[in-house]
Amino acid sequence: MANGLDDVVAAETVLSDVDGLGGRLTIRGHSLLELAGRWSFSQVVRLLLDGFFDDLPGDAELAEKIGQARGEVFARLQPMLPSLVSLDIYSAMRAGMAFLPDGDTLEDALRLIAAPAVLTPALLRLQHGQTPVPPDVRAGHAGDMLRMLNGTAASPALAGAIDTYLVTVCDHGLNASTFATRVVASTQAGLTSAILAGLGALKGPLHGGAPGPVIEMLDAIAAHGDVAGWLRDEVAGGERIMGFGHRIYRVRDPRADVLKAVVRQLGAEGQTGRRLAFAEKVEQAALEVLRVAKPSRSLQTNVEFYTALLLEAAGFPKEAFSNVFAAGRVAGWIAHAREQQATGRLIRPQSRYVGPVPDLVA
Template sequence: MSTTQTAQTTDAFKPGLEGVIAAETRLSSVDGQKGELIIAGFPLEELAAHATFEETAYLLWYDHLPTAAELERFRAELAGYRALPAATLTLLEQVAQVRRPAMDALRIAAGAMDLDARDLDDHGLARLALARIPTIVAAYWRLLHGQAPVEPDPELGHAANYLYMLEGARPTPAKVRGLETYLNTVSDHGLNASTFAARVIIATQSDLVSALVGAIGALKGPLHGGAPGPALDMVFEIGDVSRAESYLREKLERGERLMGFGHRVYKVRDPRAEVLARAAEVMYRDGGDMALYNLAREVEKIAVALLAEYKPGRNLQTNVEFYTALLLHGLGLDTDLFTPTFAVGRTAGWIGHCFEQRATGRLIRPDSRYIGERNRRWVPLEQR
C-alpha cells in the first residue's frame, strides 16, 4: 500500500465513530443481523431468566458465575453499602424541593454517593456504587412524592430491595423475578454511548464514581436512554384490539414512528424484547392485568405486519422498549422511573467496562480533522 493510500485510510472520517472498533471486550456481543445478544458467554435467553442480578453482576466483573459462598459474600457486601450517607440524602431532599426529574437527581446524587468511603479500591467502589444507585433512585422518588425514604432491608436481594424501597412493602416473588430478568437483560449491550463515556473517563485514570456519573449523563440523553413509556401509551390509546389496525394505519400514513419498533442495531426482532415478553407474561399471569398483556401482544403483531406493508424491506421489528414498558408498568413503576431503572441494571455493565479499560492502561484519545479557516491575522479591538 502506498503512503498516500495509508494516509487516506488513516484519515478516514467516521461521523459518530460509527463502525470504528475502539475496544475489545468479553462482556457482551451484539449481532444485529442475527438478533443475538451474548452476555459474558451466555446467550441472553439462557442467562436473563435464571440468574439473580447479583449473579449477573459478578459474572460481568469476574468472568465466572459465583459459587454459593462467593454469592453469599457478594450479597452481604452489597447489603452493607446500600444505606446512603446523610449528606447525600440531604442533597436529594434539596433536589426534590425544586422537583427535578429523577435522572437529574440520580446524576447529581451519584457524584456524592461515596462521601463516607475511605480508602476503597475499584472493587470496593464498584460494590458501593452498585448497591447505592437503586437506593438513590428509590429515595428520591419517595421524597419527590412527599414520602420518607425507606431504609434498605439487609435480608432482601438487589431487585427485591429496589421494589421494597420504592413501595415500602415486600414485593411478590413474581415481581422480583420480573425485575431480575429486566435488570439482567439491560446489564450490558456493547459499546453504546454511556458505556463508551465511562470507558473514556476511566481511561484518564480518573475514579470509578466519576466514570459512572459520566455514563449516567450520557444515558440521560433521549437519543440513548430512549423512551419506553410512549410504547405503552400507544397501547393504552388503542384500548381495544378492534381499534388497533385503524389507529396504527393512521399513524403510519401521517409519517409518525411507531414507538417500540425498529432498532439502529437489530435488523430482526430484538432478543431482549423476546426475553422481556416472556417475563412479562409470567408476571402478569401471577396477578397482573392479563387483558393489557394480551392487548399488547395483539398490537405488536398488527404493528409488525403494517410496518412490513408501509416500509417494505426495512424489516422493522419489536425492540426492547415495547416490552420494557409493559413489564415495568406491571411492576407498578411510573414512566418517569423507566430510565433510572435502566441505569440500575446497566451500572453492572458500566463497571465491568471500567475494569476492562483500567486493565489496558490505555488513554482513549481519537483524532479530529480541522475544517476551520487558516492564515487569519490578529485585528486589534479598536479596529474591529
C-alpha cells in the same frame, strides 16, 4: 468516514457480544437465555466484575456486600435527598450519585451498583410526600428495590421478574452510554466520574430514555381506538414508533422475548394481562405497518417495548423507567470502565475539519 462510527471497532472486550444479524446476546461466554431467569442479578454482577477486582468474593458474600452497599448509600445520601426532589427523577438520581466517592475499589463499585436501587424509590416517595424506606441489607437486590418503593415486601414473582430485567439489561456491547463510560475511564478518572458519563448518555430518548414513551404510545392508541390507523398516521407524519427498530439488531431483539415472557408469567388476567393482550395487538399491527411503510429496513420489536409493560406492572411511574434501566446497566458500565482502565490507553479519535479555512496569504 463512518457516520455515527458505525462498524468502527473502538475496543476489544471480554464482556459482551451483540450479534445483530443472528439476534443473539452473549455476556462473558453465556447466552442471554442461559442467564435470564436462571442467574440472580448479584451472580451476574460477579460474572461481569470477575478479573477486574482482586478482592471480588464469591456469589453469596457478594450478594451480602451489595446489600451492605445499599445500606451505606442510604445512610450517606439520605440527608441531601430533600434538596434533590425538585429535579426530575432521573436527574435527581444522577445528582445523588455524584456525591459518592470517585474511587476505583470494589467498595466504590458496589456503592454505584446499589445507588439507583436506593435513590430511585427514596426520591419517588419524597416526591409524593412519603417517607423514604431504608434498605433491608439482607434482602435480594430487586426485591429490596420494590420494597423501598412500595413500603411492603414484593411477591417472589414480581421480585424475580425485576431481577430478570436487571440481568437482561446489564450489558449490551459498545452502546452510547457504555462508550461514554469507557471514554471517561480511559482518562484514569474514578468510577463515579465514568458512571456519571454513562448516566448522561442513557438519559437521551434515542437510548435509555425510550421505554417511558412506549406507555404514552399505548395510551394514545387505546384512546384513538384504531390501532393500525394510529400507527399509519404516525409513520406517515415521520414520527418514530416507540419500541421498534434497533441500531444493531436486524432481527428481533432477543431481550424483547425474554421480557415478554416475564410479563406473561406475572399474570394472564387482571390489569397486567389486559395490558399485555393490547400490547401484543399493537406489536403485530406495528410490525405490519412498518413492513409496508419501510420495506428496505428491518424494524423489529426491541427491548423498550416489553420493558415498559414490565416496569409499569411493577409499580414504577414511566418517568422512572430509565432509572431502573440504569440500576441494571451500571454493573456493565463498571466492568467496562475497569477493562478500559486496564488497557492504559486514552481514547482520542480524530476529527475532520470541514469549516472555512482562513486566508493565510497577506
